[in-house]
Amino acid sequence: MKRKDFDVIIVGAGPSGLAAGFVLAKAGVNTIIIERGKFPGSKNVMGGIFYTKAMDDLIPEFYKEAPVERHIIEQNLWFMDDVSHLGVSFKSQKYNSEPFNSFSVFRAKFDRWFAKKVEQMGALIINETVVTQPIVEGGKVVGVKTDRPDGDLYADVVIGADGVNSFLAKQLGLRNKIKPNIVALAVKEVIGLDKEKINDRFQLRSDKEGAAYEMTGPFLDGMEGMAWLYTNSSSISIGVGVVIQDLIEHKTNPNDLLEKIKAHPSVAPLIEGGQTKEYLAHMIPEGGYYATPKLFTDGFLTTGDAIMFVNNVNREGSNLAIESGKLAAKTYLEAKQTGDFSSKSLSRYQDKIRKSFACKDLSMYKNMPKLLEEKRYFLTKYPQFFIDFVYDWFSVDGVSKPDKIKKAKKEFGDKFGYVNFAKDLYAIWRYMIR
Amino acid sequence: MHLLVFIKQVPDASQVRVNYNTGTLIREGVPAIINPFDKHAIEEAVRIKEKFSGTVSVITMGPPMAESSLKEALSMGVDNAYLLSDRVFAGSDTLATSYALWAGAKKIIEEKGDVDIFLSGKQAIDGDTAQTGPGIATRFDIPLVTYAIAIKDIDLKKRTIEIVRLIESGAETIETTFPCFITVEEEINKIRYAPLPYLIRAARATIKILNTKNTKIDSSKCGLKNSPTKVKKAFTPQKRERGEMINKGSMQDTLNFLYENIESTLKDMGKI
Ligand SMILES: Cc1cc2nc3c(=O)[nH]c(=O)nc-3n(C[C@H](O)[C@H](O)[C@H](O)COP(=O)(O)OP(=O)(O)OC[C@H]3O[C@@H](n4cnc5c(N)ncnc54)[C@H](O)[C@@H]3O)c2cc1C
Ligand SMILES: Cc1cc2nc3c(=O)[nH]c(=O)nc-3n(C[C@H](O)[C@H](O)[C@H](O)COP(=O)(O)OP(=O)(O)OC[C@H]3O[C@@H](n4cnc5c(N)ncnc54)[C@H](O)[C@@H]3O)c2cc1C
Numbered sequence: 075m076k077r078k079d080f081d082v083i084i085v086g087a088g089p090s091g092l093a094a095g096f097v098l099a100k101a102g103v104n105t106i107i108i109e110r111g112k113f114p115g116s117k118n119v120m121g122g123i124f125y126t127k128a129m130d131d132l133i134p135e136f137y138k139e140a141p142v143e144r145h146i147i148e149q150n151l152w153f154m155d156d157v158s159h160l161g162v163s164f165k166s167q168k169y170n171s172e173p174f175n176s177f178s179v180f181r182a183k184f185d186r187w188f189a190k191k192v193e194q195m196g197a198l199i200i201n202e203t204v205v206t207q208p209i210v211e212g213g214k215v216v217g218v219k220t221d222r223p224d225g226d227l228y229a230d231v232v233i234g235a236d237g238v239n240s241f242l243a244k245q246l247g248l249r250n251k252i253k254p255n256i257v258a259l260a261v262k263e264v265i266g267l268d269k270e271k272i273n274d275r276f277q278l279r280s281d282k283e284g285a286a287y288e289m290t291g292p293f294l295d296g297m298e299g300m301a302w303l304y305t306n307s308s309s310i311s312i313g314v315g316v317v318i319q320d321l322i323e324h325k326t327n328p329n330d331l332l333e334k335i336k337a338h339p340s341v342a343p344l345i346e347g348g349q350t351k352e353y354l355a356h357m358i359p360e361g362g363y364y365a366t367p368k369l370f371t372d373g374f375l376t377t378g379d380a381i382m383f384v385n386n387v388n389r390e391g392s393n394l395a396i397e398s399g400k401l402a403a404k405t406y407l408e409a410k411q412t413g414d415f416s417s418k419s420l421s422r423y424q425d426k427i428r429k430s431f432a433c434k435d436l437s438m439y440k441n442m443p444k445l446l447e448e449k450r451y452f453l454t455k456y457p458q459f460f461i462d463f464v465y466d467w468f469s470v471d472g473v474s475k476p477d478k479i480k481k482a483k484k485e486f487g488d489k490f491g492y493v494n495f496a497k498d499l500y501a502i503w504r505y506m507i508r
Numbered sequence: 509m510h511l512l513v514f515i516k517q518v519p520d521a522s523q524v525r526v527n528y529n530t531g532t533l534i535r536e537g538v539p540a541i542i543n544p545f546d547k548h549a550i551e552e553a554v555r556i557k558e559k560f561s562g563t564v565s566v567i568t569m570g571p572p573m574a575e576s577s578l579k580e581a582l583s584m585g586v587d588n589a590y591l592l593s594d595r596v597f598a599g600s601d602t603l604a605t606s607y608a609l610w611a612g613a614k615k616i617i618e619e620k621g622d623v624d625i626f627l628s629g630k631q632a633i634d635g636d637t638a639q640t641g642p643g644i645a646t647r648f649d650i651p652l653v654t655y656a657i658a659i660k661d662i663d664l665k666k667r668t669i670e671i672v673r674l675i676e677s678g679a680e681t682i683e684t685t686f687p688c689f690i691t692v693e694e695e696i697n698k699i700r701y702a703p704l705p706y707l708i709r710a711a712r713a714t715i716k717i718l719n720t721k722n723t724k725i726d727s728s729k730c731g732l733k734n735s736p737t738k739v740k741k742a743f744t745p746q747k748r749e750r751g752e753m754i755n756k757g758s759m760q761d762t763l764n765f766l767y768e769n770i771e772s773t774l775k776d777m778g779k780i
Contacts, residue, residue, distance in 0.1 A: 106708070198711040203704065223703040 076216075076228070080106045082406060083218055083229040084197075085205045085242060087114035089392040090378025091235030092188045093399030096132060099195035101407055106227065107197055108220065110204040115185025121264070121311055123286055123304060124179045128396040133191060137174060141183040143306040144284030145174040148276070152340070153291035153457035159340040160461045170283070178284050178306050181392075208232060208242055208374070214416075215246065215373035230415050233375050233402050235395075238357050240380035248376065249367030258299065258358045259321060261328045262313030263336075265348035269308045275344055276305055291457040293338065294331070297324055298446050298453065301335050303344065310345055312336065315358055328355070358384065358391070369427060370420040375402040383432060394432045401426040445501065452498070459486065509562030509664070510621055511553040514609055514628040514644065515546040515581060517574040521633050526744055542577045545629025547584075549692045551699045552659065553627050554585035560664060563587040565620055567612050567718075569597060569605060575715055582710035584702050590616055594719040599732025602635070606643025611725040612718050613644065625669070626689040630655050638691070645689035653682055657695045 082098055084091045087109035098105045111117040123146060129136050137145075148165035169175055189199055209217040209226060217228035234242035238257070243249045269281050276285040286304040294301075299316030314332050321328060335341055369381055377383070378395030405423040409415050427433050446452060463482050467475070486495070519538045527534050542550075553564045566581045568574050569592040578589035592612040600608060617623055626645070631638035638654070645652035657679060658672040667686040672679050674693060720727055728734060756762040774780045 193711075198708060200704070200707045200711055203707065220704055222701060222707070225704040227704070 078229060079217075079227050080104050080229045081410075082106075082231050082233060083108065083227055084233045084235055085218060086235040086237055086378075086380075087111075087189055087199055087201075088118070088185065088235060088237055088378060088395060089188070090380075090383075090395035090399035090402075091233065092185065092192050093128075093132060093396040094233050094235060094377060094403040095192045095197040095199075095399075096188075096195055097400050097403035098406065099192060099197035101403075102196075103406070103410070105197040106229075107192070107199045108203050108205055108218070108227075109199060109201050111201060113186055113201050114189035114199065115182040118181035118185060121178055121180040121184075121306060122392060123176050124184070125176045125390055125393040126173055128393040128400070130173050132396065132400065135173065137172075137177060140187050141180070143178040143180065144278075144282055145169065146176045146178065146284045146286050146304070147278075148285040150285070150287040152287060152289045153461060154289050154293045154338065154340065155291060155458055155461050156293055157339060158461050158465060159289070159291075159338075160457070160464055165285075176286075178286075178304050178311070180306070205236070205242070207245055210246075213372060215371065218242075231373055231375065231406050231409070231420075233377060233399075233406075234380050235377045235399060235402075236380055238379040238382075240376065242374075243367055243376050243380055246371055246374060248369075248371060258315040258317050259328055259355065260313055260315035260358050261332050261355045262311060262353070263332065263350050264306070264352040265310045265312060265345050266351045267308065267310055267345070267348040271347070272305050272308070272310070278305070281307055289335070289341075290453055291461075292454045293334070294453065295324060295326070296450055296454050297321070297326065298450065299331075301332075303341065309351060310348060312341075312345065318357075370417060370423050372417045372420075373415050375405060375420055375423055377402045381427075383427075383436070390432070390435075397430055397432050398427060401430065449498065449501070455489065459489065509557065509560050509625070510623045511556060511562065511564045511625045511627065512613055512616060512623045513546070513549050513553050513564065513566045513581070513586070514613075514626070514641065515550065515566055515568045515577060516543045516629070516632045516635075516640075517541070517568060517570050517577040518543045518632055518634045540573065540576065542580055543629050543632045543634075545631060545633075545692060545694060547629075547699055548694050548696050549627040549629050549690075550581050550584050550586060551697050552692060553625070555697065556625070556659065556662065557585070560662060562624075563620065565590065565616050565623075567592060567609065567616060569593070569600075569608055569612065578715050579710055579713075582713050583707045584699075585706045586710075588616070588620060589713065589715045590718050591715050592718045592723075594725075594730075596720055596725075596727045596730045599735060600730055601735035601737035602637050602639040602643055603737070604730050604735045606640050606647065607729045608725060609640065610644050610647040611723060613648075615718055615723040622687070624667075624686040626650075626687065628689070628691050630691045630693055641689060641691040648687070648689070651684040651688040652691075653684060653688060654691045656690045656692045659690075659696070 081104040084095050084105065084107040087107050091107055092114065095105050095107045121143065126137065147169040148163065150161050150163045152159040152161040193199055204221045205218045206221050207219050208215050209219060209228070215232050217226060218232055219226050234240055236242055272278065273281065278285065284305040287302060289301040290299065294316065297316050297320035299314060299320065301314040303310060303312045312335065314328060314335055316328060316331065336345060367381060369376055377398040379391065381398065383394045383398050384391045402423060405420060405426060408422060409419045412419065466478055517540050519535055520541045523538045525534045550566065557564050564586045565588040566578060566586045567590040568577060572593055575591055578591055582589050590612060592608060597608055628641035642652055642654065653671045653673055655674040656671050657674055660670040660672055660681060662669050668683055669686065669688065670681060670683045671690060672681050754762060754765060756765045
């Protein structure tokens with residue numbers, strides 16, 4: 075008889091692997107999760123903004139028990155040049171009610187908590203073990219090899235939840251080598267700061283309320299990227315991610331960029347007096363919709379960052395990872411009814427992913443990487459023009475407001491051309507609805 | 509064969525810092541690990557089990573968080589893990605600790621059968637007394653071999669064991685009979701990368717909790733009140749400044765420099 079140790083082997087205990095494990099174990103499926111880190115989340119020392127919906131569906135009111143920092147009630151988008159910022163800010167008391175839209179979290183704590191829940195459901199989690207390759211027999215994935223003695227494991231299905239560098243998907247030929255223009259390099263810092271100081275500086279009324287900032291614009295020297303800042307209970311997370319290709323072309327070091335952001339006159343007062351506690355660099359897949367590799371093969375499904383299921387525009391990753399993990403688990407449960415784990419049977423996964431809200435979002439943004447690559451000035455010249463205009467507008471310098479508008483209109487025409495501007499607006503519109 | 513290993517959870521000494529203002533240890537955020545010597549005791553027990561077959565049990569006395577150390581022990585190939593945890597143990601010195609561990613060991617013997625070899629580390633890296641193992645052996649009134657660096661031979665029929673132990677002038681080989689108590693040095697073995705089946709079994713295992721309710725322990729022999737050791741004073745040795753490195757190129761030049769400067773330096777320091 076064919077050897078079988080478990081029904082399902084999940085590689086990676088990040089949010090997508092844990093979510094898949096949770097659903098499977100809950101349904102009584104004999105599941106093992108293999109994680110190379112010392113514990114789930116240990117390779118993920120930093121935090122992020124975590125959107126609650128996907129998790130709340132899985133474990134209702136999880137935030138009452140899970141280690142979360144602050145729920146976000148204010149979102150800001152800043153366009154910055156070297157000395158100014160022009161921002162859109164949205165703060166609402168609606169965000170102050172359960173189940174809360176999003177939280178700041180520290181992944182090391184959060185993943186560990188989630189892993190406990192998954193274990194309580196009955197899945198086994200094995201840490202400090204690296205999966206080295208899939209075991210393929212007769213064209214079918216039947217298990218994995220690990221770096222431990224006696225380390226082979228066999229199962230009906232292997233779920234590759236092994237993150238952005240997914241070694242498994244690569245070895246199985248499901249995806250090509252990642253190109254540097256679809257991966258961003260991010261550097262982050264956690265800066266310790268008193269709760270009271272954070273509440274004061276960000277105008278928050280308690281230790282539970284939080285604020286988040288996204289920053290882009292000409293200060294990135296024409297590179298495609300985004301910086302962010304958000305509040306934890308008693309620290310600030312700040313970071314910047316830039317497409318690797320751009321870093322190479324501009325010969326820029328992301329650390330220097332982060333230092334530049336920290337010293338920016340609009341940012342520096344927010345973090346003043348804080349102590350840097352942690353530092354991290356990591357890759358983020360940026361490819362979106364078009365970069366999605368093949369999602370399955372015989373006896374194999376892949377989830378989360380491994381399928382580039384990341385919406386960078388709205389800073390969603392871990393929630394989408396959870397969503398895809400759930401869908402992979404559901405696909406297994408359906409396939410189990412007939413005992414057919416062939417590629418054909420598992421292709422239901424692809425339909426599920428396609429129908430998900432996340433995929434629709436990714437589809438909406440699918441042309442964005444290309445658009446931004448072609449029209450880089452969306453992030454540079456346009457914002458710079460508006461920053462200068464607003465500066466001019468608020469300056470009382472003897473020039474009348476109508477004259478200012480006249481001057482701006484002329485400058486805009488000279489700089490960009492109204493026809494080009496109309497074309498750009500059309501391009502954005504087309505890209506949004508397509 | 510039944511082997512019982514005593515392990516202690518300790519703060520990772522390589523990450524503990526001293527607050528020189530207050531003279532106390534900064535334990536916050538310092539990860540807890542299995543006392544390094546004890547890990548070698550576990551490894552040795554598992555090796556003996558693999559060779560002669562049998563079971564390995566492990567016990568620790570400590571707070572509930574010590575469970576993580578027991579999980580780690582299980583993943584190294586241990587079969588049964590016990591956590592001896594109760595409020596009455598708080599503040600126990602080595603006398604009270606070895607009493608409680610002895611009582612816990614008796615409970616394990618009751619459940620899992622007689623123990624042939626007891627093992628512990630030679631000392632804990634935080635308490636450093638090296639008294640706990642001997643304390644337990646004394647209560648059992650069995651042979652004790654400390655500072656073991658090798659198990660040379662085990663004869664199951666005669667129930668004897670040959671152990672090499674460190675002594676001040678070198679090493680000596682001792683033969684003794686079961687049951688016996690061995691405390692081990694780090695040299696005794698190299699810790700292996702555990703096989704996957706051990707990890708899987710560990711993930712499935714549950715840890716048994718021993719306390720004054722389910723184990724025969726006389727509370728009047730436990731805890732701070734019943735510990736004769738009194739900490740009178742704790743002080744922090746002065747932080748040593750790094751010495752000056754003297755290197756004048758050649759050995760001769762360096763020696764000349766020393767010769768010329770030593771007298772005035774010692775005078776400056778008030779040593780002569
Ligand atoms: C700097 C940065 C900031 C981010 N900010 C946010 C944010 O604010 N909000 C948000 O929602 N998302 C954010 N994301 C994205 C989010 O972190 C990911 O989308 C999410 O973690 C993906 O989950 P996953 O389970 O697919 O993969 P991962 O979380 O990467 O987990 C993969 C796991 O697999 C393990 N693994 C890999 N290979 C092997 C192997 N061979 N054997 C055993 N184990 C293996 C790894 O150790 C890891 O634990 C951010 C990402 C980065 C890099
Ligand atoms: C007045 C006083 C109060 C104390 N209060 C506390 C307290 O509240 N909490 C506390 O944690 N410590 C406390 N201690 C320290 C505690 O008594 C010692 O840590 C303990 O007795 C072990 O001694 P040691 O660390 O020197 O270990 P050693 O004797 O050097 O250890 C030798 C070996 O014995 C075994 N061993 C040692 N301790 C244990 C254990 N707990 N479980 C299983 N095996 C073990 C290990 O194999 C170890 O390698 C106190 C000490 C004193 C003097």
